[in-house]
Amino acid sequence: MAAFLLKRLMLQTVKTENNCIRRCFSKHVMQKTTPVHLTLIASAPRLTYLIHTKGFNPAEDTQDEKKKKKKNDTTFTNIGRKISERIIRVIDEQGSDLGVMHRADAIRLMDERGLRLVQRSATSEPAEYQLMTGVQIHRERLRLRDSKKARPKTGPTLTKEVTFSSNIGQHDLDTKSKQIQQWIEKKHQVQITIKKRKNTDEPENKMEEILNQILQTMPETATFSTRPQAIKGGTALTCVLRHLSKKEEKTHREAQETQQRDTLNKENGNDRESDVLHQ
Missing domain, CATH: 3.30.110.10 (Translation initiation factor 3 (IF-3), C-terminal domain)
Known part of the structure; x- marks a missing residue:
């Protein structure tokens, strides 16, 4: 009987020790894992520092290129030394073609003559530039402005x-x-x-x-x-x-001028005939 009680006491002691070990181990694991969760939660606000990028849209890029090209086509100004192309074709202030040359040579020529450089055509190969005086640039701007005003506006006819x-x-x-x-x-x-x-x-x-x-x-x-x-x-x-139309206006003017000439010639012929009769 005493042996049975002693054996039961030993089993109870082992069971108690196992429970204590399990509780201690669980507590130790929770202490290790809890900071990890806290770190993840605390790092969430860092998402606000992400860089927002614009998605690629071919249609928008095409429209931007058209607007930029249209702006370049309508501008006429001195570009100074900002020549994007390495090899260009240069025309002097008199309109003579100086041929193809390096942009450094074009800048040197511009400085020697005290002129300004204007881009004439960016679509040609190579790109075409012209040396001009300030007065020539001003006159060309006025000419382009007048031609733009004189251009007929397209729209429905009322x-x-x-x-x-x-x-x-x-x-x-x-x-x-x-x-x-x-x-x-x-x-x-x-x-x-x-x-x-x-x-x-x-x-x-x-x-x-x-x-x-x-x-x-x-x-x-x-x-x-x-x-x-x-x-x-x-x-x-x-x-x-x-x-x-412009063509019809021109034809009408020419017809009127022809009619006036015929009338004058007829009157002059009648005057000559009257002079002969008087003689």
């Missing part, structure tokens, strides 16, 4: 509409003709519609004569875009007037 009766008075017709002329000078198209008055006897070609009369008030400016044509069963006549 169409104005005018409608009136065939029995319109002359004063009202003159007023409408002036208004139409102002629109034509602004490069607008003008649609004119003339309505035939009911229960009245008038010549069949009266409405067409009115349209021709309006056109004759501005022969050097306007012409028919669409010829007069009957609408609404013949009760109205419509046409469209537009501004003359």
